[in-house]
Amino acid sequence: IVDVTDRRMAEKAASEGQQRLELVIEGGRIGTWDWYPQTNAVVFNEYWAELLGYRLDEIEQSIEAWSTRVHPDDMAKCQADLQAHVEGRTQFYQNVHRMRHRDGHWVYILDRGKVVERDAEGNVYRFSGTHTDITEQKRAEIEAQEASRSKGRFLARMSHEIRTPLNGVIGVTQLLERTPLNPEQDEYVRTIRSSGEGLLKIINDILDFSRIEAGQIEFESSPFSPVRELESIVALFQERAYGKGLRLALQVGEGVPSHVSGDAHRIRQVILNLVSNAIKFTDKGEVAVRVSAEPLPDFLVLPASPSADETQGSEVARSGRSLSGTFQRVSGRQGKTVILRIEVSDTGKGIDNFDAIWRDFGQEDASISRRYGGTGLGLPISRQLVELMSGRLEVESEISVGSRFVVSIPLPSVEALEETRERRSGPSLKGLRILVAEDNPVNQLVIGRMLQRLGIEVHIAEDGLEAVSLCDSDSFDFVLMDIHMPGIDGIEATRRILAGTERPPVVIGVSADVMEENRARCEEAGIVEMVSKPLRFDELTRKLQQHLPAVRARRAA
Template sequence: MFRFPLLSLLQLLLPTTAAIAALLTPLYFSERQALLKELRVEQESKLENINLMLANTFGDTVNDLKVLASLHLWHELVDSTAREQREDIDQEAQDTVEQWHHFKKYYDLLYVLDSRGRIRFQWRAMPQITPRSPLQATPPYWPLLRELAPDQVFVSPVDIIETESLRFPLPVVYVGVPLYHQSTRKGVLLLRYQVNHLFEALLGICNTQGGLCLLANNQGYWLLGEDIREQWGFHFPERRQFTVRQQYPLLWQQMQHQSRGSLFSADGLFVYQSFSPLKEDSVSAESAAHSSRLQSNIRWWLIGFVPNSSIELYLERLNRDFLLSFTALCLLAAVAVLLIARDRQRKRSLQKLLETSNARFRSVSEMAPVGIFTLDAQGQPTFLNQRLLQLLQVHSLEEAQQRWIERLHPEDRDRVLKAWATCQQQRVPFHEKFRIVHHDSSSHWINARIIPLQQSSATDSFVGTWEDISQMMEQQKLLETARQAAEEASRAKSEFLATMSHEIRTPMNAIIGLTGLLLDTPLNPQQQEFVNTIRLSGDALLAVINDILDFSKIESGKLELESYPFNLCTCVEEVLDLLASRAAEREVELAADIDAGVPCTVIGDMGRLRQVLVNLIGNAIKFTQKGNVTLYVKAMPTPMSQYEFMPSYYSYLFAIQDTGIGISPAGMNRLFKPFSQVDASTTRQYGGTGLGLVICQRLVERMGGQIWVESKKAGEPLTVGGTPPAAYESIPIPESGSVFYFTVRFLLNPKSAPEAVNDTCHLANRRVLIVDDNATNRQILALQTKKWNMHPLVADSGASALTLLQQQGVPDVAILDLQMPEMDGLALARQIRTAYGQLPLILLTSLGNTLTESEKTLFSSLISKPVKQSTLYNALNNLFCEKQKAVSSKPATAPSFEQLKTELPPLRILVAEDNKVNQMVALRILEKLGYRGDIAANGLEVLDAVQRQPYDVILMDMQMPEMDGITATREVTQLFQGLKKPRPRIIAMTANAMESDRQLCLDAGMDDYVSKPIHLEELVRALRQCQPLQTPTT
C-alpha cells in the first residue's frame, strides 16, 4: 500500500492553509459590507413602497372630495331657506352621500358648512340627517377652512377619536375643500377620513420584508411605534416622553438636517425618509394649537428599523458560513495533496497494467473468428488480426491501410465512407452491413462495428470488428422469399374465397328472387310448402356464404368501418326486435338491462356493432334449451375525456349471459379459431360455419375493444377464453351457461341534442307490483322502476302476488307476465279485477301470443317481450298523466303498420347492402310494411338482379365492395337507357348525412335519399313517391 510521509504532508498543507486564509479574509469583509448594504437597500425599498402607497391614498382622497364638491346639490343646500325645500334637498343629499359611501368605505363623517361656519348638512356612517334649526356648532378647523382659496384643499394632521364603543383609539384625518359658485364663496365641504386602514396596509407591506416599520409625526411623536403603548404621545400626557427625540436622539438629530437617510447605531440600522400628504395647493394646521395660521406643508417620518439583535443573526450566519468554507477548503486541500500523491503512484501502476493488457488483447485477437482492429484518432489502423488480413486478402497492416477502400463494393462505398466520417467527427458508434469484393470478383457480406474509446490512448482511439455474414444474408434472403410467398398464398386464398362466395351467391340470389316471384303466383298448399322450403334453404346457404365473405374481407384487409352518428340504445333495442321471434320459438326469455348512465348518441359503425350483437345473442339463443338470455350494457369515459379540449370517447361494455349448455375447457381453446366449433356434436346439432365468433373478434378489435368469454358446464369449473382485460366486473354463472363480454370505443356525438331524461314526476313514490316467474326479468323490471323512483313489490307466481296484495295493500299499478306455471297472467288478472276493482294492469306477452278482445279489456296496456325501457316507461307514465311524456324518439301519433300497408303502393323492392345484419334490418322493416324484398350484396349483383327480374325500387347502399352504389347507379341507368325501358327508382342509403353527400347521390342519378340507420318515417316518405313499373305485387 502507498504511504506518504507526514513531514512532506505538512510542508504542502501549511502554505496551502495560509493561502486559503489570505484569500478568504478580504472576501469575508466584503461580504459583511455587502450584507449590511443589502439590509439598508431592502429597508429603503420598503419605505419607497410605503411612501408611494401613502401618496396614492391621499391623492385619491383629495380627488374623491373634489368630485363630490363639484355637485351642484351643495350650492342649493347652502342657499335653501324654505323648510319644504330644505327637506327635499336634505333627502337628496343623504341619498347621494349614501350611494357614494357604498364605494368609499373609509369615510365616516361629512359636513357641509355655510360661509359663516354653520353646519348646514351633516352625515355620519350610520344614516342620520341632522336638523338645521337651530344650526349646529362650528366643526373643528373652521378658522383655517374659511381662509381656503378656490383651488386649495385642507388636510389636518392625524388625530384620534375615543368613544366608549371603540376598543382602541381611531386615527382620523379631516380633508376639506371650499364651495364656490360664480366666484362667490358658498361654504366648505369637510370630510373625515379613517386612516387606520392606511396603517394596516403599511404594516402589511412591512410584514412581507424584514425589519420593523415605524411612523412619527413632525414633532416626533409615534403614530406607529415598536409598542402600542408608546403611540399617540401628543394626545395622552402620560406618553409624552415616547418620542424619536427622547428614545433615539442621534437619529432625531440627523433627521433634522436630512429629509432621508440611514444610520447605523448601537440600537441597530435606521433608514428614514419624510412624507408629506399635501400637494402645492393644500394647506394644514399644527396639531397642537389649532390656530388660524395657514401652513404650507406638514410631514410624517417613515422609519425602517432593523434591531441590532437581528443584524447579529445575519452576521452570525455569515461567520458560520465562512468558518465552514475555511474548514472545508482546508480539508479539500489535505485530500488533494493525498490524491495527487496517490494518482502519481496509480498512473505508474496503470501504465504497467495497460502494457500487459495490450499484449493479452493482441494474443486473444489472433485466435478470434472475426476480424479485430484498432485505429488512431486520424482513422489509421494501428493493429489488425490475422482474420481481418484474410478478409481483405492482404499480408500486412500497411497494405491493408492502402487497399481496404478498394475492397468495398462500388454500390456500398459512398454509404460506408459517409458513416465512417460521421463516426470520426461526432464520436458515435459505427454499425454497417456492406459487401467487399475479392480478387476473383466474388463478393462477401461484412457486418462491421466500430466503437470510439472513451479514454483513448496516444495510439488507439477506435476499436472495431469485421464479421463475414455472407451465409446469414443468403438465409435471410431465402426466408424473405418464403414469407412473401406465404403472404401471397394467403391473399390468394382470401381472394379465392371472396370470388367463390360471389360466384355462388349470384345464382343463390337468383334462386331466392325467383322463389319470391313464384310465391306471388297461385300455388296449392303443397307447392307453397316446397317453394317456402327452397327459399328458407337459400337464405340459410346465403348466410353461410356471407360469413365466408366477411371473413375473407377481414383476412385480406379489405374490411372498412364506417363512422356516422347513431343512437346506441336504439341499436340495442332493434337487435332485440330482430331476435325476439327466434327466442320465442325456443321459449327462451330475452331481456336487456341498459345502465342508466349510458350515453346513447355516439359516432361509429352501427352496422358492425349490430352484427356483433346479433351473432352473439343469436348464438346464446341457439345454445340455450331453456332459461334466459340477458344483455347488459354499461359505459365509462376513457382517460383522455377528463380534459375539456380532448374528444369525449366512451368505452362501452356489453355482456350477453345465457343459461345454455356451457363450454368445456377443451372447447374453449378452439372457440376463436376460424372454421372451428366447440366440438363435432355441436356442429351436427346446431350447424354453422364456425366463423361467427372469429368475425366478431376481428370487428371488436377494429372498433378499439376486446372480446372474452366466461363459461361453465354443469359440474365443471369456470373457464375463461379470449382476451380479457386485467380487471373487470364478472357476472356470476349459477349452474351452467356462458357470458360473452366485449368492449368497443365510440366518440360521443358533439352535435346531438341533449338526450331526453325520464320525467319521473308522475311515477315517483308510486308502488308497483311485478309478477314474473323468471328471476332475471323480475330483477331487471325492479331495477328499471327504481330508477324512476318507484317502489317495486316483487312476486314469483300468481299465488304469491295475491298473498302480497293482502299483506301490503293495493299498489298503484301491477305488471304481470302472461306465461307463468299454475296461474298465468290472465287468471291472475281476473282474480285481481274481482278482488281489487280497477287496479291498472300491464301484461307482458311473448311474440306470437294473441289475446281475444275480451281478454284485452282486462289490461291498461300490452307490452311485447323483450321489454324496452322506453316502452315500459311510456306505458306507466300514460297511466298517471293526461299528456304522454315519452322517452322514445318516435312520435306517439305515428300510424300503425296496418294503416301504412294500405297507404303505400305495391312495389317490388331490391335491397343493395353488403352487411348481413343491415340486410336483416331492412328486410324486417319492409316486411312490417307489407313488402318482401330481395338482397344484393354489391353493385355487380344489382346488375345481375335487374336483368333477371323486374324491380320497381332499389334501396342502394353507397359503400359496397366490388362495385359501390354510385357506380352501380350509373351502370343501371345506362342499362335501361340501352333497353329503352323505365328504370327502377333508386333510393340512396348512406351513413353520411351531410348536404354534400345528398347532392353527390342526386348527381349520380339517384332519385331519393335516406340516411342510415334507416328511420321508418323517412323510408315511408321515400316509398310513397314510388310507383310500380309492372303488374303490382306486394
C-alpha cells in the first residue's frame, strides 16, 4: 500500500496554480511566448496574436514572427536588453518597443521575460515571457509630454512679454538711483523699483516651479564665500527690517570655510526667500541669520535626488518639526566636504499649519495671502532646490514665539582665494567697445546708459542682420545679443558673426526667455553667457568682468 495523498495534493495545487495563471493571462489579455534560441522556434498563445490583429494559426511559430514586426528604430535596444539578460547582467529582460499591427498602425508593447532553462554547456535553451499592450498608456504619456512642452512654450512667451517691459522699468529706476534726487523723488523711485521687483519675483517663482516640475533645473559649481554672500543678503534687507523696527543680524560660527564650491546663486535664492519671509511675518523683535559648518563624516555621502513621489509632500511631525531630505550612509567618502548650515530665525507669529506651507501655491490660510501677498511657491521651491543640491531643509516653530528654518547642504571646501583690490572691485571696463544688438528702443537706452557709466564705447544694432554687418566692418570686444529679434534671431546672428570674423567678439546673450532648452541652443551657437532681463547693473558688470580675460587674449593674438 502506497500513500499518495501528498502527491495528489501537490498535483492539485499545481493544477489550481495553472488555472489561476490562465485566468490572469485571460483576464489581463496578456500575450505569452516561449522562445527556444537554439532552433529559433517560438510558441505563442492566442492573445499574443490578437494583440497584433491576427489569429494564432496565422502567425508563424518562429522568432521572425516577432522580429519582422518590431519597429526598426526599436530593434537595437531590444537586442541590447536581451543580451544583457542572457549574460546575467539583469535579473529580468524588460523592454518597451513598437510592433506593427495587422492594419498598419504601431502598437506599444511591454515585453518582459526571463531565461528559464539552459543546457549542460550553459547556453540558453528556453526563454519565456509576456507581451502587454500599453498603447493607451504611452499615448497618455506622449500627450502629457506635449502638454508639458506647450506649457513650457507658454511660460517662455509669457516670460518674454512681461520681462521685456520690466527691463525698461527696473533698468531706468537703476539709472535714476545713480542721479541726484531729492528725498521725495528718491522715495518714488524706490517704490517703482520695489513694485517691479515684486512682479519679477512672481514671474521667477512660476518659472522655477515649472522647471523643477519638468526636471530642467541645472546647478553650477564654482568657488564662493558663504560669509560674503550672507553679508550681502543681510545688507540688502537691513532697510526693510529697520523700517519695521526689527533687528537683523548675521552671526558666523567657528569652522566656516572661507570658500566652498557650489551653486551660490541657488543657495542665495533660498536664503533670500527665508529672510524675506522672516521679515514679512515678524512685527517685533529680531531676525537672525546664523552660519556654521562641520566636517562631513567619512561614512556619509550625498543622497540621490528625491523621486517625484518623495517630493510631493514634506514629512511633517506632529511635534511641530518638519524635515525634508536626508543623508545616506556608505563607506569610503573622500575629500574635504563640510555640511554648511544656515539658520534663519525670527520672533514672529509662528507656524500653525506645517502641511500648508510646503504645498505648491499653499499658504497657512486665505488671510495670509490677503495680508501679505505672494504666490505660496517660495518655500516649496526652496525645499526642492535644497534637496536637489543633496541637502535638507528643516523648520521648527512655536506659535507666538517664532520660527527657525535650517538649511544644511554638503559642500566641498576649497582653498581661500587670494583677493587683490582689483578682484574685489573687478577690473576696469573703461575703453571697451561693445555692440548692443537689441530691437527695443527702451532696452537700447537702458543697456546703453548702463555701459556708458562704465566708460564703455557703445554701438547699437537694431536687428540681427545689422549686428552681423557691423561685426563684418568693425571690431568689437563684446556683443550683447538679444536672442529674439526680427529678421534673423540672435542665435543665427551669433553663428554668422563667429564664423565670419577673423577675431570674433565675445558674445553674451540677453533675453527675457530663460527656459533651459533655449539656453542650450544659445550655448551651441557660441554664446558664452546668458543674462536674463531685466538687466541688473551689478550683474551685467560682473559678467563683463568675468569674460574680460578672453577679450584680452583676443587682443594679444
